[in-house]
Amino acid sequence: QQQVKQSPQSLIVQKGGISIINCAYENTAFDYFPWYQQFPGKGPALLIAIRPDVSEKKEGRFTISFNKSAKQFSLHIMDSQPGDSATYFCAAQSFGNEKLTFGTGTRLTIIP
Amino acid sequence: NAGVTQTPKFRILKIGQSMTLQCAQDMNHNYMYWYRQDPGMGLKLIYYSVGAGITDKGEVPNGYNVSRSTTEDFPLRLELAAPSQTSVYFCASSPGTGFWTQYFGPGTRLLVL
Incomplete structure (x- = not known):
């Protein structure tokens, strides 16, 4: 199964808050x-990327958390800005x- | 470097017309891709190429054709346009296989009426 499921479809977060977007996959060959963005x-x-040999990767305000056993990964945006x-x-x-399998996307809006 | 360029930016087609979406990259990348993006559907791969003269189908190839005669160019041909082909089309390129970043062009917005 090649699908990557992404949620939520849209997200509104107040300035300074934490934005969290989740993804799940089935194919255990993904690495x-x-x-x-x-x-x-x-x-x-490309914003940030992770390999499954680590559980977290941080670049500035952006962090990927990875749970290999649950086949889930998420993007956290700290101190979200407009x-x-x-x-x-x-x-x-x-x-x-050669191919990437994409999720369906999350439209993030940061409000003042 | 201009990166990945696409022309035109926007086009309106009548049903049954044909057109070619142009894509070029100046990064000497072997791998090139065509995606379509529809609201709430993410990016769907139409065709891809691993080098000049080599192309292969992606997830949604019906109604499209591609060719790759040079490393730089990867045009997408729409034959007999249909309303279902109304979409935003993105071309991307990548240096090689493995875990390489895909670099996207600015997109072509196509409306079929």
């Missing part, structure tokens, strides 16, 4: 999990496979 009118761009308002896609890939 690379990137998150892409897309601003309106632009193409997606500039973080965008659509976020989780994705998964297995080594040697």
